[in-house]
Amino acid sequence: MPQIDRIGRLKGPLRVTCGSCGRTHVWTPAQAVRAFGGECTTVEARRRLACTGCGERRSWKLNFSA
Numbered sequence: 001m002p003q004i005d006r007i008g009r010l011k012g013p014l015r016v017t018c019g020s021c022g023r024t025h026v027w028t029p030a031q032a033v034r035a036f037g038g039e040c041t042t043v044e045a046r047r048r049l050a051c052t053g054c055g056e057r058r059s060w061k062l063n064f065s066a
């Protein structure tokens with residue numbers, strides 16, 4: 001699984017699962033570009049997220065295809 005890629009190059013949905021409470025957030029590629037910008041990397045996007053369930057920021061598990 002690629003660890004670093006640009007949001008603009010995603011071929012499928014970007015899925016992040018909170019390592020703390022297990023909540024999953026899913027963005028389609030178009031939604032991800034709107035939310036983060038196409039030049040943002042998936043690693044950078046991960047840093048900017050806060051879980052809406054528990055507020056955790058650091059334990060996201062990323063899952064995407066690029």
Ligand SMILES: [Zn+2]
Pocket residue numbers: 018019020021022023051052053054055056
């Ligand atoms: Zn959470």
